Amino acid sequence: MMASSDDYSTSVPSHTKAWFYSEHGMPENVLKVHPNWPIPELKEDQVLIKVVAASLNPVDNKRMTDFYKDIYNPDPHLPIVPGFDVAGIVVKLGGEVTKFKVGDEVYGDINEEGIENLKSLGTLSEYTIAEERLLAHKPPNLTFVEAASFPAAVETAYEGLDRAHFSAGKSILVLGGAGGVGTQVIQLAKHVYGASRIAATCSTGKLEFLRKLGVDFPIDYTKQNFEELSEKFDLVYDTVGETERALKAVKEGGKAVTIVPPGVPPAIFFVLTSKGSILDELRPFFESGKVKPILDPLTPVPFSQVIQAFSYVQTAKATGKVVVYPIP
Structure with missing residues (x-):
């Protein structure tokens, strides 16, 4: 007990x-x-x-x-x-x-x-x-x-979306969708920001997990090169350190954000600044179970x-x- x-x-x-x-x-x-x-x-x-x-x-x-x-x-x-x-x-x-x-x-x-x-x-x-x-x-x-x-995962997810000025109706591709930060980016993009379409990369065994998390288009990175897809995205959120490839998947006028140093311009690279206020702001989503x-x-x-x-x-x-x- x-x-x-x-x-x-x-x-x-x-x-x-x-x-x-x-x-x-x-x-x-x-x-x-x-x-x-x-x-x-x-x-x-x-x-x-x-x-x-x-x-x-x-x-x-x-x-x-x-x-x-x-x-x-x-x-x-x-x-x-x-x-x-x-x-x-x-x-x-x-x-x-x-x-x-x-x-x-x-x-x-x-x-x-x-x-x-x-x-x-x-x-x-x-x-x-x-x-x-x-x-x-x-x-x-x-x-x-x-x-x-x-804390670190959801605050990082939030700060990246915030820095990229992500907003309702935009599409997003998350690289490393099944990881600690990736799973929170997906949930925030869907439930807090109102993304129009969410794609995410993962290994073969995690495709169904991502579907259940709310991903519209899971991509098996062992079988597909995401940057070669005809579909491009308003935001590519790189949690794995594939920034050069990420930039090729951004639509015109879109953005890429990465949390893996050193980053590749024009992608937005950042290191989390921890803030309890972010957890307070997201608390209603935790309490409602929308962000798990x-x-x-x-x-x-x-x-x-x-x-x-x-x-x-x-x-x-x-x-x-x-x-x-x-x-x-």
Whole structure:
């Protein structure tokens, strides 16, 4: 049985059990459990969270393997506890926090700038810290596991559609439609923005999954080159790093957006800026069930199996999100 929020409001720890790495490399070579990681002092605008569930993102793997070293310098300080997404319970407040109180159930992506200025205490930990502005109240209809799957993926999906000025009546092609971000782009395009037609690429076994998610035209990338289709799109949203091909599938006057660095102009490349306000704005769609959490069959992964979970995320075969739960 899951502990209630009341159980967390009495004791405030100074240390936490956490997964960490002290050098860059593959998960199986560098990840270890630290029994007593020190929790930093809370800043005035931060809250301390008892982590209940945490989801994994491709950015975690890229950070761990030092994929960004020639583009950014995301980790000047090792060792590091990985993890961006959290769902949990507030156990302590900074002096200026007004949005939350102790005992509140919250969720969010704790790294505001996506790849730079990242926290050394991430979410794969019994406790973590985040700024108030990065968090939102967890909708009561979502479990902690479901809530943890949303923040980075749905915020990235939203920011890309927003930057491309996507709007009702436009068509979209999503590259990597079955992934964490892709599944949310599809749902937002359909239910929030009112897309006229949605196409998406995936592997053969996921075509029916995409149809059920609302895709009008699933494309099996193992059998078809999407850029050679006669049909072109108002927006191509690239989640996989095929930007040059994506640009060939854009209709005249349309746009391409990519989340995979370095990007290829004129495609719009961006790195997510985490905002709790996006989760607040989308909350009615989560509560109505129009925008759903998409969980990979591997979910939930116990805390002890984090290395195996990261190795699986690295294969890029996940459908939706891999979430770690319970966290001791």
